[in-house]
Amino acid sequence: MLTAILSGDTPRSRILTVLLLAVLVCLAAAPFLFPGVRALETAATICIFIVLVASYDLLLGYTGIVSFAHTMFFGLGAYGVALASTHLGRSWGALLVGTASGAVAAAVLALLIGLFSLRVRAIFFAMITLAVASAVAVLVSQLFEITGGEDGLTYQIPRALTPAFRFGELFGVNLNGRIINYYLVFAASLVLFLLLLRIVNSPFGRVLQAIRENDFRAEAIGYRVVWYRTAATCLSAAVAALAGSLYAIWLRYVGPDTTLSFEIMLDILLMVVIGGMGTMYGAVLGAVIFVLAQNYLQSLMGVAAGAAEGLPVLPLLLDPNRWLMWLGILFILSVYFFPTGIVGRLRSGR
Amino acid sequence: MSPGGANSPRPRPQGGVRLAARPDAGAAGHDPPTEAALTTTLLATDGLTVRFGGHVAVDAVTCAFRAGELTAIVGPNGAGKTTYFNLISGQIAASAGRVSLMGEDITRLSVAERCRRGLGRAFQLTNLFPDLTVLENVRLVIQARERKGFGLLSTAASHSGITTAAEAVLDRVRLADRAGSKVSELSHGNQRKLEVAMLIALDPRVYMFDEPTAGMSVDEAPVVLDLIAELKHDSDRTILLVEHKMDVIRTLADRIIVLHNGALAADGPPAEVMASDVVQEAYMGKALEDV
Numbered sequence: 001m002l003t004a005i006l007s008g009d010t011p012r013s014r015i016l017t018v019l020l021l022a023v024l025v026c027l028a029a030a031p032f033l034f035p036g037v038r039a040l041e042t043a044a045t046i047c048i049f050i051v052l053v054a055s056y057d058l059l060l061g062y063t064g065i066v067s068f069a070h071t072m073f074f075g076l077g078a079y080g081v082a083l084a085s086t087h088l089g090r091s092w093g094a095l096l097v098g099t100a101s102g103a104v105a106a107a108v109l110a111l112l113i114g115l116f117s118l119r120v121r122a123i124f125f126a127m128i129t130l131a132v133a134s135a136v137a138v139l140v141s142q143l144f145e146i147t148g149g150e151d152g153l154t155y156q157i158p159r160a161l162t163p164a165f166r167f168g169e170l171f172g173v174n175l176n177g178r179i180i181n182y183y184l185v186f187a188a189s190l191v192l193f194l195l196l197l198r199i200v201n202s203p204f205g206r207v208l209q210a211i212r213e214n215d216f217r218a219e220a221i222g223y224r225v226v227w228y229r230t231a232a233t234c235l236s237a238a239v240a241a242l243a244g245s246l247y248a249i250w251l252r253y254v255g256p257d258t259t260l261s262f263e264i265m266l267d268i269l270l271m272v273v274i275g276g277m278g279t280m281y282g283a284v285l286g287a288v289i290f291v292l293a294q295n296y297l298q299s300l301m302g303v304a305a306g307a308a309e310g311l312p313v314l315p316l317l318l319d320p321n322r323w324l325m326w327l328g329i330l331f332i333l334s335v336y337f338f339p340t341g342i343v344g345r346l347r348s349g350r
Numbered sequence: 351m352s353p354g355g356a357n358s359p360r361p362r363p364q365g366g367v368r369l370a371a372r373p374d375a376g377a378a379g380h381d382p383p384t385e386a387a388l389t390t391t392l393l394a395t396d397g398l399t400v401r402f403g404g405h406v407a408v409d410a411v412t413c414a415f416r417a418g419e420l421t422a423i424v425g426p427n428g429a430g431k432t433t434y435f436n437l438i439s440g441q442i443a444a445s446a447g448r449v450s451l452m453g454e455d456i457t458r459l460s461v462a463e464r465c466r467r468g469l470g471r472a473f474q475l476t477n478l479f480p481d482l483t484v485l486e487n488v489r490l491v492i493q494a495r496e497r498k499g500f501g502l503l504s505t506a507a508s509h510s511g512i513t514t515a516a517e518a519v520l521d522r523v524r525l526a527d528r529a530g531s532k533v534s535e536l537s538h539g540n541q542r543k544l545e546v547a548m549l550i551a552l553d554p555r556v557y558m559f560d561e562p563t564a565g566m567s568v569d570e571a572p573v574v575l576d577l578i579a580e581l582k583h584d585s586d587r588t589i590l591l592v593e594h595k596m597d598v599i600r601t602l603a604d605r606i607i608v609l610h611n612g613a614l615a616a617d618g619p620p621a622e623v624m625a626s627d628v629v630q631e632a633y634m635g636k637a638l639e640d641v
């Protein structure tokens with residue numbers, strides 16, 4: 001039963017199983033285990049980034065395609081919800097329309113990019129995605145009448161999803177719409193992740209892996225490689241857009257910095273590589289570690305710097321503003337010691 | 351299409367053997383194909399040519415391959431045998447000429463499309479999915495044959511028919527015990543066997559083997575050769591076999607064609623081709639007997 005939900009793709013490592021279960025329990029009970037606005041914020045971001053990173057893994061890890069447009073698709077979903085909520089007014093219908101149109105727009109755009117460039121060399125695809133993504137980012141900040149430009153858009157979502165909606169207390173935690181919103185994000189992320197896990201273990205997913213290994217031979221046994229690559233790009237884009245919609249519903253704000261920035265694209269890459277490419281579960285660990293580090297490394301370093309006060313050099317190194325440097329070091333170390341990512345390492349070291 | 355009509359090769363000004371009207375069934379073969387099968391041309395190339403810069407690697411080769419026939423393709427290194435295969439299966443685009451499969455022109459079709467129409471190819475240089483298991487390599491072929499590649503919502507493991515069929519093929523090439531190993535962990539000989547297994551799993555109308563036993567040990571090669579001999583029993587198929595070893599050709603081939611500098615130099619029943627002066631002098635002595 002459980003194996004069927006996981007599409008037969010079990011963690012295949014005891015430590016990995018324990019880690020994944022811990023993540024699942026923590027996320028499922030986050031509002032009660034870690035009360036507080038910031039903790040819930042972090043938990044929701046983790047859920048959304050797991051989906052975003054997993055959808056990128058479908059492309060990079062399973063199909064062997066390098067794309068720099070993943071945040072663009074993420075942004076399409078987010079702006080879909082924002083625009084629909086702005087123009088159709090606060091309603092569930094607006095969320096639905098925005099989400100659906102974002103996903104469709106992402107898939108169509110991916111189809112166009114794919115048909116245009118996947119026939120040629122893989123590096124060409126990477127360059128095209130880079131160009132299109134940069135163009136879209138510029139466009140979004142220029143068209144401020146529509147997109148709000150650099151300031152982005154704030155909008156209203158159904159009241160049941162906002163903190164203003166209160167409905168009692170449980171385990172000493174005030175129940176409000178924010179918690180409903182969190183569980184919407186959590187449930188949707190879980191379903192999307194399991195869907196991706198199913199896709200990579202389907203006959204289609206096997207073909208993608210064959211293409212990654214040897215596209216020449218995949219074609220020679222009768223698979224039309226371009227179609228498969230294009231289909232994978234569309235699927236991955238649509239799921240990224242859905243993650244973007246969730247992010248927009250959660251934040252009630254979209255802007256270029258939160259959804260479209262190249263920095264996020266790099267973060268996604270790091271999360272896939274740290275977690276382990278082509279494993280899906282790597283997306284979970286990568287996103288958890290990275291988002292936690294992003295949110296808490298700074299404050300942790302602040303504390304450490306305070307403790308090290310008076311010692312030479314150390315406070316300087318531990319200055320909270322240097323957190324990115326430490327993240328970089330962490331990244332280099334992890335790639336050096338776990339070239340196959342955390343999941344790859346755990347599976348081989350059974 | 352009658353054997354003496356459109357499919358007969360263009361007469362070439364050479365003193366060797368020419369493909370005259372085919373001798374009666376079984377003249378050189380071992381499992382005589384039926385009369386009906388022999389009249390069916392499955393694959394034909396017509397003036398097939400490719401130039402790489404100034405070098406003509408395959409030079410106006412016109413040849414027809416009939417159902418129920420095993421044709422050995424011989425010629426010295428660099429003669430253009432592999433390139434001829436590449437033109438037929440579509441890895442290289444022809445500079446001139448046509449390829450037709452079961453009467454249809456396939457010259458402009460993609461590799462995958464040609465494969466889906468029944469053209470199967472095994473490669474001279476092993477060409478597998480190295481990080482996947484042996485079973486998965488064969489499973490992928492059968493999945494392609496069954497057109498199940500776009501199944502998104504079922505797990506691959508749930509298609510047990512495909513897995514069973516893949517295991518059966520592995521059994522035939524004596525690789526069943528390595529089913530779970532990664533391909534990159536296999537010995538060279540076993541990788542060659544898997545290469546053949548993947549072609550057999552495809553179950554095509556036209557089999558193209560490119561030196562299938564090259565680099566295999568003496569006890570491994572017979573497994574593959576026996577399999578090819580078995581395939582000959584099916585009179586619906588045609589087999590093209592690039593091979594250097596004369597004893598193999600003698601036992602398996604119904605017909606030999608000789609390529610030299612990209613051109614068709616001889617074509618006919620094995621006994622005649624081997625005996626022909628031109629072939630004896632030019633190729634057999636140097637290129638073939640010494641292997």
Ligand SMILES: Nc1ncnc2c1ncn2[C@@H]1O[C@H](COP(=O)(O)OP(=O)(O)OP(=O)(O)O)[C@@H](O)[C@H]1O
Nearest residue numbers: 402405407425426427428429430431432433434474
């Ligand atoms: N893609 C290519 N570009 C340029 N030249 C090529 C290409 N492919 C093949 N050739 C040349 O065409 C000629 C025929 O090569 P081919 O591999 O077909 O020979 P072969 O008969 O298969 O030889 P062998 O017995 O060594 O396998 C060679 O001179 C080779 O260098």
Ligand SMILES: [Mg+2]
Nearest residue numbers: 431432433474
């Ligand atoms: Mg060759």
